[in-house]
Amino acid sequence: MLTAQLEKMILEGRASYNTFIAGGSQKHILNVYKDRFIIITDLTYHASANLDKTRGATREAINTFLADALNTQVKIFSTKSQNAYIFRNNVQIIPNGNLGEFWVLPFGSVKLDTYLIHESDVSFTFSYAGERRSVTNGTTKAQSIAFPPPFDYGKDGQPGALPVELVTGDPLNQLNSANGGQLEVTELNKTNLELAFPINGTTALKHFTKSESYPILQIGYVEILGTPNNISASL
Numbered sequence: 001m002l003t004a005q006l007e008k009m010i011l012e013g014r015a016s017y018n019t020f021i022a023g024g025s026q027k028h029i030l031n032v033y034k035d036r037f038i039i040i041t042d043l044t045y046h047a048s049a050n051l052d053k054t055r056g057a058t059r060e061a062i063n064t065f066l067a068d069a070l071n072t073q074v075k076i077f078s079t080k081s082q083n084a085y086i087f088r089n090n091v092q093i094i095p096n097g098n099l100g101e102f103w104v105l106p107f108g109s110v111k112l113d114t115y116l117i118h119e120s121d122v123s124f125t126f127s128y129a130g131e132r133r134s135v136t137n138g139t140t141k142a143q144s145i146a147f148p149p150p151f152d153y154g155k156d157g158q159p160g161a162l163p164v165e166l167v168t169g170d171p172l173n174q175l176n177s178a179n180g181g182q183l184e185v186t187e188l189n190k191t192n193l194e195l196a197f198p199i200n201g202t203t204a205l206k207h208f209t210k211s212e213s214y215p216i217l218q219i220g221y222v223e224i225l226g227t228p229n230n231i232s233a234s235l
Contacts, residue, residue, distance in 0.1 A: 068130035
């Protein structure tokens with residue numbers, strides 16, 4: 001989001017508004033010069049149909065697409081800041097005139113206002129966010145926030161608590177940190193992870209030959225000379 005303070009800095013010549021297009025690949029990098037930092041103010045994701053053959057897709061290919069490629073995950077990170085988004089791709093599936101073949105055509109976009117601060121090169125990493133490979137049922141742990149039904153599902157120790165499907169990450173409950181190390185997952189938060197998908201041979205994006213098959217992410221950002229002071233890496 002372009003705030004009044006950022007607009008003032010731009011008009012005074014102390015900052016500039018820029019655009020960057022990420023996509024067409026599994027990973028795209030926006031370079032940030034050492035004597036300045038950027039604030040990503042807006043993101044526009046355009047739906048994609050990540051299929052090998054979008055203009056003559058078979059029913060089998062469409063079923064695979066719906067299971068594994070209907071959602072696209074985008075991780076935006078630098079050395080001090082990490083954010084993740086999952087976008088659901090809108091597509092039209094239309095018979096193309098040949099028996100058993102279809103056009104799979106994406107349409108629409110999603111625009112988000114953001115305020116993501118980065119002091120170094122930024123990676124835009126694309127991957128699939130497909131079907132959940134593991135499902136764990138259980139009640140919310142007693143240490144967590146919950147209210148009894150009918151307002152909420154309840155938690156351990158509350159009368160009438162109902163089991164819920166708990167987000168556990170990948171099949172081994174393992175999510176990797178940005179530096180490649182294993183994240184420490186404690187018993188308290190083990191079943192309350194953010195919905196996120198690891199990048200591996202199954203979730204790695206592919207199929208970039210057709211204009212409708214590769215992802216497009218339009219980024220608006222403000223480039224500011226100097227370095228930010230007293231800011232949190234989570235901003």
